[in-house]
Amino acid sequence: MPIVEARGLTKVFRRPDKGPGLAGAVRHLFARRFTDKVAVDHVDLSIEAGEAVAYVGPNGAGKSTTVKLLSGILVPTAGDVRIDGLHPQRDRTTVAHRIGVLFGQRTQLWWDLPVSESLAVLRDIYGVDHATYRKRMARFDEVLELGEILPVVGRKLSLGQRMRADLAAALVHGPQVVYLDEPTIGLDLAVKDRVREFFRSIRDEGTTVMLTSHDLADIEGFCRRLVIIDQGRIIFDGDLEAVKDKFARERILHVETAAPVPLETLRTSLPGAKVEAEDTPTRYAVRFDRFAMTAGQAVTTLAGLTELVDFRVDEPSIEDVIRRVYSGELVLG
Amino acid sequence: MRTVRLYLRLLGAHFRSLLEYEADFVILVVATVLMQVVNIVFLAALFAKVPALNGWTFWSVLMMFGAVALAEGVGSLFFDGMWSLAWQINRGELDYFLVRPYPVALQSSSAKIGVNGLSNIVMGIIMIGTGLAHVDIAWTPWRVLLGALLLISSVVIKLSINLATNAVSFWLSSPTPLFAFAMHQVGDLARFPLSIYPIALKAALGAVLPFAFISFFPVAYLLDTGQSRWIGLLTPLVAAYCAVAAAVIFKRGMRRYESAGN
Numbered sequence: 001m002p003i004v005e006a007r008g009l010t011k012v013f014r015r016p017d018k019g020p021g022l023a024g025a026v027r028h029l030f031a032r033r034f035t036d037k038v039a040v041d042h043v044d045l046s047i048e049a050g051e052a053v054a055y056v057g058p059n060g061a062g063k064s065t066t067v068k069l070l071s072g073i074l075v076p077t078a079g080d081v082r083i084d085g086l087h088p089q090r091d092r093t094t095v096a097h098r099i100g101v102l103f104g105q106r107t108q109l110w111w112d113l114p115v116s117e118s119l120a121v122l123r124d125i126y127g128v129d130h131a132t133y134r135k136r137m138a139r140f141d142e143v144l145e146l147g148e149i150l151p152v153v154g155r156k157l158s159l160g161q162r163m164r165a166d167l168a169a170a171l172v173h174g175p176q177v178v179y180l181d182e183p184t185i186g187l188d189l190a191v192k193d194r195v196r197e198f199f200r201s202i203r204d205e206g207t208t209v210m211l212t213s214h215d216l217a218d219i220e221g222f223c224r225r226l227v228i229i230d231q232g233r234i235i236f237d238g239d240l241e242a243v244k245d246k247f248a249r250e251r252i253l254h255v256e257t258a259a260p261v262p263l264e265t266l267r268t269s270l271p272g273a274k275v276e277a278e279d280t281p282t283r284y285a286v287r288f289d290r291f292a293m294t295a296g297q298a299v300t301t302l303a304g305l306t307e308l309v310d311f312r313v314d315e316p317s318i319e320d321v322i323r324r325v326y327s328g329e330l331v332l333g
Numbered sequence: 334m335r336t337v338r339l340y341l342r343l344l345g346a347h348f349r350s351l352l353e354y355e356a357d358f359v360i361l362v363v364a365t366v367l368m369q370v371v372n373i374v375f376l377a378a379l380f381a382k383v384p385a386l387n388g389w390t391f392w393s394v395l396m397m398f399g400a401v402a403l404a405e406g407v408g409s410l411f412f413d414g415m416w417s418l419a420w421q422i423n424r425g426e427l428d429y430f431l432v433r434p435y436p437v438a439l440q441s442s443s444a445k446i447g448v449n450g451l452s453n454i455v456m457g458i459i460m461i462g463t464g465l466a467h468v469d470i471a472w473t474p475w476r477v478l479l480g481a482l483l484l485i486s487s488v489v490i491k492l493s494i495n496l497a498t499n500a501v502s503f504w505l506s507s508p509t510p511l512f513a514f515a516m517h518q519v520g521d522l523a524r525f526p527l528s529i530y531p532i533a534l535k536a537a538l539g540a541v542l543p544f545a546f547i548s549f550f551p552v553a554y555l556l557d558t559g560q561s562r563w564i565g566l567l568t569p570l571v572a573a574y575c576a577v578a579a580a581v582i583f584k585r586g587m588r589r590y591e592s593a594g595n
């Protein structure tokens with residue numbers, strides 16, 4: 001049985017249509033008019049225990065709203081959600097023990113309490129025994145380096161410190177399912193690396209993770225499954241590597257030769273590849289399909305023609321693929 | 334029981350940080366003591382001119398002032414976060430409350446400590462005590478027990494009204510609890526004997542938002558003053574009714590919660 005299951009999940013927000021200023025507000029009192037905003041539109045999703053799912057989509061696509069629906073924060077307009085077979089509103093307390101939620105934009109730490117105290121309060125709310133808590137904290141500390149921030153009061157934390165503390169807070173109770181909504185937003189590179197390592201460690205322990213991020217580097221090497229949402233609808237749900245194999249198969253070989261070579265010569269020697277001149281007369285870009293030719297073959301062929309000074313191979317990341325999906329240039333099937 | 338223990342744990346954490354980080358702690362306490370003193374001076378000045386209000390002496394009205402101050406004090410010292418509910422709803426701060434295994438209303442109300450509540454409580458007890466010392470009641474164990482029950486009920490009613498009126502914020506979109514605050518002001522009227530008010534106001538304070546059960550009816554019963562004293566005996570029932578109603582309103586409201594876009 002899937003641990004997270006959503007069927008026909010829909011959320012419509014009603015926004016009051018107010019005219020500008022006071023006049024608009026008063027008019028609204030008498031003639032209430034609303035526009036409906038469908039934030040999540042008939043989403044079907046089922047996640048098996050232990051899966052790591054990337055949930056991506058452009059701004060305003062409905063990612064955070066989905067996470068709120070899946071954690072029982074919002075009541076769906078239509079459709080329903082089951083967490084481990086339980087109803088998130090009806091069985092709120094039981095579900096709360098099984099899920100962990102992190103909204104990168106917002107902290108759950110108490111602003112007036114030191115981090116250590118916020119975490120201890122959460123420990124008591126979840127009823128985690130002290131020994132387990134100590135063990136968990138020691139482990140979090142290894143990767144997240146919490147030590148220095150424990151005595152700091154919530155409101156005085158820097159963004160990176162806050163995020164590390166919030167990650168610990170979302171996982172104090174060892175939840176089976178974790179929703180991470182933009183958990184690396186605003187972090188510097190070193191902290192990002194540390195946080196990503198932390199994600200891998202919880203995944204490897206068997207925690208089910210749903211990760212939302214605009215930084216697709218968070219996803220590569222972490223999630224096997226990719227779900228793309230756009231305008232509230234799921235437009236792709238499938239294997240991440242398969243997408244890369246299918247849509248990110250182009251490689252670009254940049255070469256620099258000792259002396260200029262006519263483009264035609266290069267083109268005829270590399271049929272099936274596209275060769276273009278670059279900014280200087282001795283630089284060329286060779287585009288090829290990695291299933292039709294290997295980078296090694298391309299380099300060997302070119303080296304037989306002329307003396308190579310330098311070369312580099314670029315491979316498109318999942319980011320390029322997804323950018324093309326967002327722009328409508330690419331439709332994943 | 335676990336719920337209560339956890340509640341005190343939450344408040345305790347905030348209280349410790351308050352002592353540690355807030356310099357204005359003492360100022361707040363002094364300010365509210367001063368406010369209560371002003372109240373009493375006003376009352377004394379009033380009774381210097383008029384010896385009794387509809388049969389109510391200075392001491393009995395002092396007890397009513399005390400009951401209101403005590404209930405209000407408990408509300409701010411232990412449940413001040415309720416007054417932040419409108420703000421919490423508006424900012425989407427209930428998101429995390431909703432995914433924790435603890436009642437949402439209690440997470441909201443424990444978010445803050447109103448230190449001024451401390452002086453309200455102390456002054457409230459002093460006012461009730463002084464009042465009691467100056468009226469003659471034939472104390473029996475039964476009466477003492479009943480008095481305690483009435484007092485607890487009175488506090489429960491005030492807390493329930495606070496919760497219910499603040500929960501109205503789930504329907505209004507304002508980030509400030511204007512409605513709850515207006516109702517709180519209305520509640521101040523309950524410091525005077527209900528009998529001095531016109532009938533419409535009597536109905537409002539007695540039945541719609543039963544502020545009169547915080548002070549007037551229980552004190553009237555205890556002191557055997559005024560007509561229809563037996564109504565005071567209903568106070569515990571009214572308290573139970575208010576508590577249930579507030580919980581229902583809060584639950585309904587929670588279903589309307591829409592979080593906030595970032």
Ligand SMILES: Nc1ncnc2c1ncn2[C@@H]1O[C@H](COP(=O)(O)OP(=O)(O)OP(=O)(O)O)[C@@H](O)[C@H]1O
Nearest residue numbers: 013039058059060061062063064065591592593594
């Ligand atoms: N509380 C709310 N009230 C009204 N509209 C909302 C609310 N929350 C979200 N929306 C709207 O619903 C749509 C989806 O928002 P959501 O926050 O789920 O997007 P998202 O995919 O998380 O975007 P982002 O990448 O910018 O975080 C947006 O158009 C947003 O304006």
Ligand SMILES: [Mg+2]
Nearest residue numbers: 063064065181
């Ligand atoms: Mg979002």
